[in-house]
Amino acid sequence: MFDPTLIHYLILAATTFCLGVLGVMIRRNAITLFMCIELMLNSVNLTFVAFSKYRVDVDGHIFSFFVMAVAAAEAAVGLAIILNLFRHKRSVNVDEANSMKL
């Protein structure tokens, strides 16, 4: 009964994904927002890996590997943007970055 099955892993991944979504919706700090996005990407990875095991196929591992690479790229660019935003506005609150104008 307490043995984890695929459903347990999927529900866990869905829960952490929804927590990430919640964080993106309620937080205004750009860095925390980014962390919530990382959280969502990780949940997706967990889904990939769980399905990979249950289908006995390593393709899911390779997909999660690529997801990690994309997350790294996203973190590099995103943190540079946050840095620039902070320099410009003296704040990392995303509500203040509401204008396309410099």
Added chain:
Amino acid sequence: MFDWGSLFFWIFAAGAIVSSVAVIRFRNPLYSALSLVLDFFCFAGLYVLLSAHFIAVTQVLVYTGAIMVLFLFIIMLLNLKDDELEQFDFRVHHLLAIAASVGLLVLVTSAIKPLVNMEAVKRGQDSAVKQYKLDQKKYETILAAQEKTLKPLDEAVEKAQALVTSTKEAYDKSYVSLGAAPGDEAAKKAMVDSKAAYEAAYKAHTKAYNSKDEYIQSVHAARPKKFVQTPTAVKGLYADLSEAGLNKVYQSKIDSYVSGRSTPATGKYPRYDKTVPMPMPPAMTGVAMSNEHGNVRASGPAVFGTIKPISVLIVNRFVVPFELTAILLLAAIVGGVIIAKRRL
């Protein structure tokens, strides 16, 4: 027997959820980042439980090691004062956000439920056990009847054996007497007759023996196959999760790829041209690799989730996505530098 794997699942799952809540709850992004580190460690543990050892290591190295250090570095660089942090006063839209994410969770969960019909898995296993029990019962009745059925067959064989022996003797005798009086018509006829009788007896014996053998074979065939908890494929998913079973299935999949019966893409592709088996790199199959100095064996068969099959797949089937990811990372490096350098 207590399964430590399932206990660890619950520990890591609880850790992941608690630290995820902590990530979105802490006001200070520094604490959020540290919670996220804990979260990533929990995820790495879950990957290990899912036999994804390589992904677990990459998780710790890349996410926890590299990306989170980058985050912490930026947080330290910005050095946000307490009044610059956002105020966490509760507003109506927070309630709406919670409702929306709970709704999303319900939606996703309702999509998960019919995906894997665990009832069907259990039903399949139950029916296999039931079938085994039925076979066992049938076999027992056959075994009980065995002695009774075997007795007349044995007797028939013995009788045929005795007949063969006696006719052989008669045949030999007539042969000897024919040799003593060559040219005697009566002796010759007796010899031919006894030979025919011997051959008929021999045939009858063979038949009796065959029918006995057939019966014994049928009893053996009725023996029920031992029920083993093999991976039960239900909607393409495997119910068995044990490490040994996993590697067995994985090896059989690879074998089927190597023999050309299916391809790695789906495992179910229509058969390739039978004369052209799908070439599989040696590292994938565990076949001996040789260099110019002699034979260097690849280290055993491919094991699910380890670095070997993954790296081999990346440099073979997924080489284009791999290149694209490399280009993306390069673009990210250049973009990060350009964005960070530019003065707005």
